[in-house]
Amino acid sequence: MTAIPGTPVTPNAASTPVTPQQTAARVEELLDRLAQQDPAAAATAEELVRALMDFYGAGLARAVGLLSGRSGAPLGALLDDEVTAGLLVLHDLHPDDLPTRVGRALRGADAGTLDIVELDEQQGRLTLREVKSGHGCGCGSTNASLQERIEASLSCFAPEITTVAIAPADPAAREPALLQIGLRPGLAEAR
Known part of the structure; x- marks a missing residue:
């Protein structure tokens, strides 16, 4: 994966927890920086972000659907987790x-x-x-x-x-x- 010039690359993003708000702010910052350098590339990047959001949203919807039908409360741990709950709210999938x-x-x-x-x-x-x-x-x-x-x-x-x-x-x-x-x-x- 290549980085946008002038953007620091994090070696292991999974080791640093990030909130949905931090991620959204970072995406906006990167898209704004790209728009200043190349408006056509920025439009393509925005389309890419939308496509990934749709893909992740569909995956989350499927996970919620699969876990909701199980006995017990397997969905509870996901709903109590800040990051997962934030993603579910972002995609309007949170059942609560x-x-x-x-x-x-x-x-x-x-x-x-x-x-x-x-x-x-x-x-x-x-x-x-x-x-x-x-x-x-x-x-x-x-x-x-x-x-x-x-x-x-x-x-x-x-x-x-x-x-x-x-x-x-x-x-x-x-x-x-x-x-x-x-x-x-x-x-x-x-x-």
Whole structure:
């Protein structure tokens, strides 16, 4: 396989996991670069990409069809995998509806302390609420890290979700303060 001039060649692409978004961005970058050098070659390259997408889509459709008819849940592992789920969503082959895929994304992001408050499919907006107050140490960087993990996971499982908001825990749902039992001030001095 020959490389496009000026494009670095990765010796072993299988050793480096890539997200569907990274791949799409890379393909766009390469097609844009090719279009600047040779518009006719760029049109041919776009046709090649479409042909490969059709081929891979047909293969994925067949795999989903073959696994769906089996006893047990052989399709479950594929649906839980970020890369495979991203490919199935890209080809409109994912059998789960959006709320189920969002649930898979939250599990994949290890967001167990969050509940879905609102899932607006039309606006692509997901609002989550902390079930209990704070994550880990309670610092903002932990919440930012959680938000980044959720957004990355959603980009594979449910790319139609473009906005994620995490609301703080409901004050009424917080754990009650511990009751401190001690001696009354006058009794403590008498001892």
